[in-house]
Amino acid sequence: LSTTRAEGGRPINIAVLGSTGSIGRQTIEVAEANPDKVRIVGISAHRNTELLEQQQARLRPKYAIATARLSEAIASDQLIELVTDGDIDLVVVATVGAAGLKPTLAALKATKRVALANKEALVMAGPLYQDAMAKDAALVPIDSEHSAVWQCLRGEDPGSVEKVVLTASGGAFRDLRIEDLDSVSPSQALHHPTWVMGPKITVDSATLMNKGLEILEATILFGLPLEKVGVIMHRESIVHSLVFLNDSSVKAQLGVPDMRLPIQLALSHPNRWPGEWPRLDLTEAHDLHFEPPNWDRYPCMGLAVEAGRQGGTYPAALCAADEVAVDAFLTGAIRFTDIHRVVGSALDFHLSADVSYESVLAADREARARSRKIVKELMS
Numbered sequence: 001l002s003t004t005r006a007e008g009g010r011p012i013n014i015a016v017l018g019s020t021g022s023i024g025r026q027t028i029e030v031a032e033a034n035p036d037k038v039r040i041v042g043i044s045a046h047r048n049t050e051l052l053e054q055q056q057a058r059l060r061p062k063y064a065i066a067t068a069r070l071s072e073a074i075a076s077d078q079l080i081e082l083v084t085d086g087d088i089d090l091v092v093v094a095t096v097g098a099a100g101l102k103p104t105l106a107a108l109k110a111t112k113r114v115a116l117a118n119k120e121a122l123v124m125a126g127p128l129y130q131d132a133m134a135k136d137a138a139l140v141p142i143d144s145e146h147s148a149v150w151q152c153l154r155g156e157d158p159g160s161v162e163k164v165v166l167t168a169s170g171g172a173f174r175d176l177r178i179e180d181l182d183s184v185s186p187s188q189a190l191h192h193p194t195w196v197m198g199p200k201i202t203v204d205s206a207t208l209m210n211k212g213l214e215i216l217e218a219t220i221l222f223g224l225p226l227e228k229v230g231v232i233m234h235r236e237s238i239v240h241s242l243v244f245l246n247d248s249s250v251k252a253q254l255g256v257p258d259m260r261l262p263i264q265l266a267l268s269h270p271n272r273w274p275g276e277w278p279r280l281d282l283t284e285a286h287d288l289h290f291e292p293p294n295w296d297r298y299p300c301m302g303l304a305v306e307a308g309r310q311g312g313t314y315p316a317a318l319c320a321a322d323e324v325a326v327d328a329f330l331t332g333a334i335r336f337t338d339i340h341r342v343v344g345s346a347l348d349f350h351l352s353a354d355v356s357y358e359s360v361l362a363a364d365r366e367a368r369a370r371s372r373k374i375v376k377e378l379m380s
């Protein structure tokens, strides 16, 4: 799209998958703040039918789908019908875990513009997205770090990029002694120091699996080798990421931690819309800290990078195992420090294959089954 509005000057018509979640709700806020620019044509949720019905009553979309009420096959068919509808210009994928894979690929195939928050759906099948992008599929990031990199890369020759560095807050337990991590509770893990997000990503931020997934996300979105994507700890979440260039310039994007900014940019691209969101005021005192990550403290980040290095269906197995492990931790079945054990064991057992749609789904199924078995063993 060369303008923010679809042809004829009408607002862009969007679908929001995962409209009841943290990113989904903030996407609706952005749309409601820009009623002349965005129209919500479809929404979907999983279990939270109460909020979905409220959103439906307020927004009056053409589609409102609650997937948990449907069989997997029917839910998938309905989401695909929604994202490929002729009225839709752009699909916001704000589901969590593997749930977004099928509709995202269907939307890209139907040449819809996709604004992607659901990083697991990207990471599990990177080569399929790269094939789609090679055919000019329009995929824009919502993740704040990738939105920052995307903004810094604008106008730069890809050959000038020496390194992309993603910032990491360190999550809920960044100041805890490593030996105390064994006994942390789910409610402690769900308390992120700088962002308010859904439960899966908040736990992933505490293990830094989230940053590992983001490293892989950056390699896919920006076509970079793993060696060119680094991580730096930055507790304030003000600098959202940095790009180091070959003339020794460094570009960074800054802002208060507020996901409505990258969400709005994903909708307005290639333009910017004036926004009334909180503004960064650097005339106030701001201490900005940076330090290298301690990889021993965060084994999940290393597992993610290793899965990316191995390639094939390892990233799909990684994502599936992490979903099972985080769920098991949140329900009290395993300890926080078991999360990396479940993921590590599932990857040890994984037999990788070349990436195809079918092999990714098979890897997802196999790693889920294996991880559930490992969880049971840890519980006994």
Ligand SMILES: NC(=O)c1ccc[n+]([C@@H]2O[C@H](COP(=O)([O-])OP(=O)(O)OC[C@H]3O[C@@H](n4cnc5c(N)ncnc54)[C@H](OP(=O)(O)O)[C@@H]3O)[C@@H](O)[C@H]2O)c1
Pocket (backbone or CB within 6 Å): 017, 018, 019, 020, 021, 022, 023, 024, 044, 045, 046, 047, 048, 049, 067, 094, 095, 096, 097, 099, 117, 118, 119, 120, 142, 143, 144, 195, 196, 197, 198, 199, 200, 201, 259
């Ligand atoms: N939150 C953030 O600030 C943030 C920042 C960067 C990236 N992200 C990424 O954005 C994605 C969404 O994160 P979130 O924090 O918004 O998560 P969330 O608050 O847990 O919301 C997830 C959404 O997906 C729906 N959903 C869950 N399971 C589903 C399934 N099996 N099929 C279809 N829909 C399903 C949920 O529906 P119900 O509510 O009805 O169950 C909800 O609408 C994640 O991949 C995350 O890593 C989030």
